[in-house]
Amino acid sequence: MDFHSKDNMYSYTNREADAAWKEKINELVDIHSIHRTVDIGCGGGIYSKALADIGIPSVLGIDYSKSILDGARENCSNYSNISFQHGYADNTGLDPDSADLILSRALIHHIKDLGSVFAETYRVLKSDASYLIQDRTLDDCLLEGSNEHIRGYFFEASPKLKEFEKKRRHSGYTIKSALQQAGFKKVEEHRLWEIRKTYQNKQALLDDIQSRAGRSILHELSNAELASLINYINHSIGDMKDIVEKDRWTLFKAVK
Secondary structure (H helix, E strand, O other): OOOOOHHHOOOOOOOOOOHHHHHHHHHHOOHHHOOEEEEEOOOOOHHHHHHHHOOOOEEEEEEOOHHHHHHHHHHOOOOOOEEEEEOEOOEOOOOOOOEEEEEEEOOHHHOOOHHHHHHHHHHHEEEEEEEEEEEOOHHHHOOOOOOOOOHHHHHHHOHHHHHHHHHHOOOHHHHHHHHHHHOOOEEEEEEEEEEEEEEEEHHHHHHHHHHOOOOHHHHHOOHHHHHHHHHHHHHHOOOOEEEEEEEEEEEEEEEO
């Protein structure tokens, strides 16, 4: 997927964060002690909004795509306490010791050199502040497909996507080791099933997959390959109403 294309500026703006996600963040950190949060790899601002919604006074979203940041600014235009800035995960341009909390959601599978990213996060965080990483490990991705875990069908139907995922997903051990090497003194690992989206019927789900919106991995498929995947999913799930699509995530909490 070309994250810099204007055609994709709204790819990550068309849904809301799940209530279970907000509850989990409240469980992991003391929201009342946090003033400034940085959302690194903020995409379209979905989780910048969610952070503001749970009561964080100041949220800064950073992304390396100027086009996607334009979409994020539109998405969060009603939030006076959210701002955005162009930057990189390993070079944010922020002052040292300036953030009470940093979130990186669905970012690190795009990063090969975790060490440089984690070192930058460590530099920007205040002492005793937390870094939350939310991403899928390969185990999360390759869970069996079902009427809820739609993503599982991607890898059952497409060996190409399965191999692609194997190359870019970091193991929990690798992530925790890199955090410790960066200097983080306490690292925890948690699981979360998060509702991605609810569809009124199967066709609405298939149309969403056809659009590839918010699913960068599907840009690895040709139109013909995507059509084959959609056909596989169509025959794998029943004719249902109110399909609730969920993804399993791993969350890492690291304290500076």
